[in-house]
Amino acid sequence: MEPEDLGGSAALSWPEPGWPEPDPPEGAERAAAAVSALYRAQAVGLIRLAYLMLGDRAAAEDVVQDAFCGLYRHWDRLTDPSGALAYVRSSVLNGCRTALRRRTLSRRVTEYQPPAGSAEAAVLGREERQEVMRAVRRLPDRQREALVLRFYLDLPDSEIARVMGIRPGTVRSAIHRALQALGHLLEGTS
Amino acid sequence: MTPLHDKLRAALRETADEIPAEAPPLQLRPRPNAARNGRSTRWHAWTAPLAAAVLVIAAVAGSLTVAGSLKHQTAAAGPSADPYGIPAYYVALMTAKTQSDIENMLDSSTETGGAAELRSTQTGAVLAKIMPPKPYVSFVGVTAAADDRTFVLVAQGPQPRVEPPFPPQRFFLLRIDPAARAGARMTLTALPAAAVPAGSEVRDMAVSPDGTRLAAQISDNLFLAQDLDVFNLATGTERSWTTLSRGNFLPVSGGMLWFGVDTDALSWTSDSQHVAFIWDNTVRLLDTRAAGSDILTNSKTVATWTGGVQGLDQWRGAIITPDGQTVLGIESLSRSGRNAPVREHLVSWSTATATGRPTAVLNNLNALKRREFEQILYTSNDGRVLVLTYLQPGTNATIVRDGQSTAIPWSPYISVAAW
Numbered sequence: 001m002e003p004e005d006l007g008g009s010a011a012l013s014w015p016e017p018g019w020p021e022p023d024p025p026e027g028a029e030r031a032a033a034a035v036s037a038l039y040r041a042q043a044v045g046l047i048r049l050a051y052l053m054l055g056d057r058a059a060a061e062d063v064v065q066d067a068f069c070g071l072y073r074h075w076d077r078l079t080d081p082s083g084a085l086a087y088v089r090s091s092v093l094n095g096c097r098t099a100l101r102r103r104t105l106s107r108r109v110t111e112y113q114p115p116a117g118s119a120e121a122a123v124l125g126r127e128e129r130q131e132v133m134r135a136v137r138r139l140p141d142r143q144r145e146a147l148v149l150r151f152y153l154d155l156p157d158s159e160i161a162r163v164m165g166i167r168p169g170t171v172r173s174a175i176h177r178a179l180q181a182l183g184h185l186l187e188g189t190s
Numbered sequence: 191m192t193p194l195h196d197k198l199r200a201a202l203r204e205t206a207d208e209i210p211a212e213a214p215p216l217q218l219r220p221r222p223n224a225a226r227n228g229r230s231t232r233w234h235a236w237t238a239p240l241a242a243a244v245l246v247i248a249a250v251a252g253s254l255t256v257a258g259s260l261k262h263q264t265a266a267a268g269p270s271a272d273p274y275g276i277p278a279y280y281v282a283l284m285t286a287k288t289q290s291d292i293e294n295m296l297d298s299s300t301e302t303g304g305a306a307e308l309r310s311t312q313t314g315a316v317l318a319k320i321m322p323p324k325p326y327v328s329f330v331g332v333t334a335a336a337d338d339r340t341f342v343l344v345a346q347g348p349q350p351r352v353e354p355p356f357p358p359q360r361f362f363l364l365r366i367d368p369a370a371r372a373g374a375r376m377t378l379t380a381l382p383a384a385a386v387p388a389g390s391e392v393r394d395m396a397v398s399p400d401g402t403r404l405a406a407q408i409s410d411n412l413f414l415a416q417d418l419d420v421f422n423l424a425t426g427t428e429r430s431w432t433t434l435s436r437g438n439f440l441p442v443s444g445g446m447l448w449f450g451v452d453t454d455a456l457s458w459t460s461d462s463q464h465v466a467f468i469w470d471n472t473v474r475l476l477d478t479r480a481a482g483s484d485i486l487t488n489s490k491t492v493a494t495w496t497g498g499v500q501g502l503d504q505w506r507g508a509i510i511t512p513d514g515q516t517v518l519g520i521e522s523l524s525r526s527g528r529n530a531p532v533r534e535h536l537v538s539w540s541t542a543t544a545t546g547r548p549t550a551v552l553n554n555l556n557a558l559k560r561r562e563f564e565q566i567l568y569t570s571n572d573g574r575v576l577v578l579t580y581l582q583p584g585t586n587a588t589i590v591r592d593g594q595s596t597a598i599p600w601s602p603y604i605s606v607a608a609w
Binding site: 003008024032035036038045047048049057068069129132136151152182183 | 194195197198199200201202204205206208209210211212213214216217218240609
């Protein structure tokens with residue numbers, strides 16, 4: 001194989017330490033502005049989504065940060081900028097999946113203790129909420145994702161399908177199975 | 191809305207509210223050179239040999255008349271792939287993304303179907319490529335008769351941008367005639383069965399072994415499906431069974447988890463008269479020639495799955511062997527320990543006993559060093575030879591015979607296939 005032509009010595013030079021960074025190209029500026037705006041508008045909701053998946057605030061923030069960095073890196077490849085939110089939601093779910101695989105989370109999840117919060121404002125009692133969340137976190141990842149997207153974000157089947165990269169019919173199947181499992185789990189604890 | 195829905199919604203919202211309404215600052219890292227990305231290169235690497243392998247493109251656009259009637263064909267009519275007696279070729283539905291692509295989530299579009307391919311069981315070679323007739327844009331389901339040359343495909347239109355979320359669908363008959371002259375070896379014809387309107391979709395289907403009838407479960411945008419339809423392929427006439435009893439067909443369009451129509455949710459016995467289907471945790475057998483229209487009173491239980499007490503346990507698929515003696519399914523058991531890996535078994539029930547309990551565990555699928563078996567794509571007459579799909583990673587397929595597994599040449603872009 002022929003060696004790649006690096007375009008002369010300039011391509012091999014290193015910036016001197018302390019020198020100012022060169023101006024970013026216009027495309028990068030546009031991408032940074034768009035991604036930052038989307039972050040300001042959606043970050044809290046996405047961190048909450050990741051928190052529901054992981055039960056760990058710091059990990060949730062990391063996953064969302066990584067998802068937006070990924071969106072920034074791949075901005076040029078986004079065929080439809082209006083799909084950026086769906087893209088980043090997908091990335092957050094994928095990041096949650098990876099995080100769950102990488103650590104032995106089960107003990108932390110199942111022994112997860114939510115803060116006391118505002119007991120007066122709560123619709124559910126604290127014990128009942130913990131019980132539901134423990135059951136939710138025992139579901140298979142994909143079922144939990146579909147459930148959270150439906151019952152927390154209130155997304156329609158078609159949008160859940162888009163975010164998860166699956167067919168709408170499969171969304172309904174996953175939610176149906178998840179609700180069945182949840183019902184069994186909650187029956188077993190009541 | 192049920193009390194469970196309300197409770198779940200409240201628990202999720204209250205838990206999410208533990209996160210304060212202010213996010214930490216975003217720290218963007220430098221972007222790599224976009225030109226380094228290799229995804230498009232990988233696509234070209236795949237599409238080139240596939241394109242080169244295409245021998246026939248058959249796209250006979252949708253006519254409402256069926257070309258000729260389908261005659262009974264025996265299971266031995268087609269050529270076999272030694273040494274297992276599995277038909278020599280299968281029809282595979284192709285997707286634009288592999289399971290790995292979806293896991294890596296490189297873009298936000300839903301996985302899409304596309305063409306169907308006729309492939310060799312033995313080599314995996316593409317023998318022909320079948321494009322969906324316009325206005326349909328992709329095939330999303332396939333089922334095969336036992337004659338090795340009759341397939342029914344479901345084609346669907348473009349995904350609508352607004353509700354209802356399901357595009358219209360239509361059944362197409364694919365006939366293969368290896369003895370015909372070149373250019374006439376395949377015909378694709380729209381079946382006279384009514385088109386499935388937008389807002390509904392075919393979830394499961396199975397063509398009878400003699401290639402004359404199609405059992406299908408078609409559902410609208412609701413969780414619960416209560417109807418089973420059987421179409422005469424030649425005339426399009428339809429017979430439906432339903433019930434007012436509480437219950438549900440399962441699994442619904444989820445056997446492959448994320449792609450296509452189930453191939454092991456509905457199945458026929460070799461007499462092309464009895465259809466097996468899952469109803470809650472039972473498998474029931476419906477006599478489609480008998481009088482009556484109630485899906486429960488006109489059918490009998492032939493198997494009951496008893497492994498679901500922990501809620502996380504699942505079973506997938508329930509295929510009756512053509513001889514009618516056995517029901518085969520795959521169960522996933524997670525109750526061996528909170529953190530223990532899922533154990534998957536290939537389980538059989540004898541239809542003669544109908545005691546409810548599995549009569550045999552045919553395979554510990556984990557012992558075959560496979561994980562996440564998804565669908566039973568094919569069974570021999572007595573169930574001793576099977577074709578299963580599994581993820582490891584991406585979709586793969588294997589022949590299972592007497593506890594031994596033999597991988598089939600397979601493309602990760604195949605979503606589902608039928609023999």
